[in-house]
Amino acid sequence: MNTNVIQIHKNECIHCQVKSNLSFRPLVEYLKDRLRTEKTVKSEFYRFLLEKIEKNDQLLGNISAQEVAKYKDTLELIFTILTPLMANEEDMFWALSTPIPDEIFFSTNAFYKFFKDHDPKNKVDKTGESLEKRQLRFIYNLILERFYNFKYVLKNEIIYAHVNPETKLTQYYNIQTDTKFVDILHQGDLPEINFQKLGQQFHDNCELEYLTQILPLTNFHFEGFSVISITDVTLQHAIDGIRDALVNHDYQSEAYTHVIQALKTLSGNANLEFGLMPFLTVNNKLIFDSKEFSQSMLINSAKDSSLEEEVFYSLVDKYKENPRAIFVSAINDDQIKKDPFLRVLKEAGVCSYSVLPIFYNTQLAGVLEVYSNQEVVVDDRLLSRLRPSMPLIGQLFQYSIEEFDAKMDEVLMDKFTALQPSVQWKFNEVVWHFLQGNKNKQKLKEIETVTFKHMFPLFGAIDIRNSTIERNKALKDDMEIQLNSLMDTLKALRKKVNLELTDKLLYNCNEWVKRIEDFASSNEESLLNEFLETEVYPFLSIIKASHPDTRTIIDQYFEVIVPETGAAFLNRRQLEISMQLINTEVSQYLEKAQQNLQASYPCYFAKFRTDGVEYDIYIGQEIAPEKPFDLLYLKNIRLWQLTSMVDIARLSKGLIDDMPRHLQTTQLIFVHSNAIDISFRNDERRFDVEGAYNIRYEVVKKRIDKVLIKNTNERLTQPDKIAMVYFHADEAQEYMEYIKYMQVQGHLNDDLELLELDELQGVSGLKALRVGVKYPLPEKQEVASKGNNITEVVLEKQLS
Structure with missing residues (x-):
């Protein structure tokens, strides 16, 4: 055993204004109390220790940690009584300290070695509290427990971390303080404590400030000693x-x-x-x-x-x-x-x-x-x-x-289904009703249809101008490259292999070159592929196998027709890249924009990919039953439609320099003032309109993209312009107000046209507004980021 004094808090000042003195009087009182009831042989040990302590009056008074070393035999008796009889002190981390642990005056050799080898600075403290605050918390926990029977949920324990020099792994030790032999004296009457208020202070983590006011430590005196034990809790x-x-x-x-x-x-x-x-x-x-x-x-x-x-x-x-x-x-x-x-x-x-x-x-x-x-x-x-x-x-x-x-x-819901958060609540209700209805029933009923009534529809289309013509032109150009490459290959083979069939194939190729000059449809591609698969490629395969010296010539041709890298697919690849660039940028713009729309009033927003991008929006009271709907929200979303088309026109124009094949977009809005009903079609996993009148809306929006201006051959949709198709004059009046406002703001040109449109199959009386988009910057614009600002600024000013 060791009687060397260990200073726990080296070079640290604890400003806890509380009086304390080291004394064994509490132990004496404890032993006397045990002797009154103890009938076993233990009583002899208690009596022997009691007599030994009482012989030394200094142990019953105020003794210093240094002086107590003179009573080592008494301390060893205390160790024997307070620890298991079979415990080996060489393996046991155990010690005695002053009442408020600051000086350790008696310890096992294992404990003494532990403190010499381990740095107390490695204490694991998740709260980040200062040493003074931790000491104060320890003291007040004792006071509250002794005088008010209030036990704090946390124990008087500390976790130390230590890196083992041999294994280089961190070990953890739990240091516990037993204050059974510490008496607390108080001067004067104890104040009453409002424990409801104290509980709130604990919740707010400011109980110490409260306690120092109502329970000043200057009125308390600690006497006795503490027992400290250390346990390895690494596992x-x-x-x-x-x-x-x-x-x-x-x-x-x-x-x-x-x-x-x-x-x-x-x-x-x-x-x-x-x-x-x-x-x-x-x-x-x-x-x-x-x-x-x-x-x-x-x-x-x-x-x-x-x-x-x-x-x-x-x-x-x-x-x-x-x-x-x-x-x-x-x-x-x-x-x-x-x-x-x-x-x-x-x-x-x-x-x-x-x-x-x-x-x-x-x-x-x-x-x-x-x-x-x-x-x-x-x-x-x-x-x-x-x-x-x-x-x-x-x-x-x-x-x-x-x-x-x-x-x-999440990705499946976002990318592949029509279900959106704005309408998911209705699906949840329908599913719950379905489960309730089928509970404890043998025959399952059909799930009800999800329907939203009296919804105001909005439709917009961003189309790639002349996409079919561009696709046919790219195909024609690639077919010419392929035929020219094939003819070069056949001419090179003719020099190495003398076959009349080579001339016949060259003649056919020349005929095909002339034929595709008037290329009209992809059917020509199918016929050309049939000629190549049945006549040309078998011929090349036989020549390559029988004349190894032609392998390089033939392989070079087949490299030309590799879809991913060959020159015969270059124009189609470039067209696809250009179309993908536009569609991706427009889709991302709409995705971000629709999130802002949902913040003003929930709506159903469905986006579709065609040669360009189309979208449907439905807004109305039944989308958000608990949020009152007003036509203000419909006007807000219509204004957004117009401003977003300006953004998208500028966005697609700004992308031209990045496109391998330069493409232009057209912007179209269909204005429909009457509310319609929509329902979810379980078979197609999408929303669709209900009723004969409502279906007419679907028919119109699907046909207006190619509508002509009345008595002309001019398409309504044109690059650099926004077209708005409508039936009624009041619809046009509302949009004309928006257009005038945006012209003043410098977003639209002063070239508004009021147009009558040709009749479509089963549809007559269509009219349109058409206005040009103003491009204020001559250089490429970063509209993907700035475009949203245009929309937000216009909406903010209009709504204010």
Whole structure:
């Protein structure tokens, strides 16, 4: 045992104004009380210790930590009584200190060595409190418990972290203070405490300020001594760390890192590394992604070694049939022959590798990898240390699986279904009614149709100008390149191989060149392909096989007709890239814009891809029953339609320099003032109009994109202009007000046209407004970001 004094808070001043003195009087009172009831042999020990203390009056008064060393034999008796009889003091972290722990005056050798080797600065304090505040909290916890029977939920314990110099792993120790032998004296009457108010102060984390006012420490006096014990809680702290990672971290990044570090601490072996591999599936097929699961050594090694995915899948599928622990203490040639996948691990520098199956609710959720660049035997001792973490890792894997599935569902909902948050509430109601109606019934009823009545429709179309003509022109140009390349190939072959059939094929090619000069439809492409497949390619194949010296010539031709890279598809590729560029930018603009619309009033917004982009918007009271609908919101969204078309026209014009083939867009709005009903068609998974009158709206909007101005051959939709088709004069009047306002703002030209339109099949009386878009900047514009500002500014000014 050791009587050297240890100063706990070195070079630190604790400004806790409380009086205290070291005394063994509380122990004496405790022993006297026990002697009144104790009938066993223990009473002899108590009596002997009591007599020994009472012989030394100094122990009953105020004694310093340095002076108490003279009574080592008495202190050893106290140790014997307060600790288990069979305890070995060389292995036990135990000590006595002043009432408020500041000076340790008696300790086991193990405790003394612990404090000499460990730096108290490594205390783990999640609250970030100062030393003074922690000391104050300790003191007031004692006062509240002794005088008011109020126990704080947190114990008087401190966690210390220490890096083991041998293993380089962090160990954790719990330091607990027992204040059984500390008496607290108070001068004067104790004040009453409003515990409801105190509870609120604890909730607001300002209880100390409150307590120092109503319970000044100058009125208290502490007497006695504290018993301090230290316990190694490394294993429990590691388990708590894994549990904390499940709650407080992002599963795919931080949580995995924290869990792996906790597993290293749990193992107690610095040579071990850990990998986590949850089993994710798409359509019941396992998928692996090194970016998502970089913590798996096997996956990373397989990627680095370019192991075929099918081989990897077969290995895991085979393992899933019989999930079991696999232990390979040393990867050698014999082991690799049995399990070929070990080869990629050995190439990555792994010497030993083990796999432990991880389950969640009895279902295999993934595997835990244990590996090292040294030969390591995974024994029962290691497994017993890791076993408490298995259920938590199973929970982590399940979270990862659920998060992955949620991401899949989110993208599916966003990209492939018509269901949107603005209308999902109605689907939820219908599903709930369906489940209620079928409860406890044998025959299932049909689910009701989701319908929204009295909705105001808006339609807009951004079309690529002359897309069919552009597509046919690109096809014609590519066909000419292909035929010219083929003729060059046949002429080169004629010099090496003397066959009359070569001249016949050259003649046919020339005829095809003339024929495609008047190219009118893609049917010509089919006929040309038929000629090539049945006559030309069999001829080239035979020549290549029988005359090896022609291989280079023929191969060069076939390189020309590779769709992804060949010159014979260049114009079509360029056209597709240009169309994709426009459609992608316009779609992204509309996606962002519709989010802003939803903020003003919920609406249903459906976007469709054609050669360009079309959209339907439905707005009305039934979309948001709890939010009153006003025609103001309809006017707001109509103004947005016009301003957004200006943005989109500027956006597409600004993209021209980035297009391999320059394309232009036209902008069209269909104005329809009457409300209609829409319902969700379960078979087609989309909303559609209801009723004969409402269907007429659908017919009109599908036909107006090619409508002509009355008594002319001019299409209504033109580049650099916005066309608004309508039936009634009051509809035109509303939009003319918007147009005039935007002309003043410098967004539209002063060239408004009022036009009558040709009759469409079953539709007459259509009229249109058409106005030019003003492009204020001669250079390429960054409208993707600035365009939204135009829309927002115009709407803000108009609504104000």
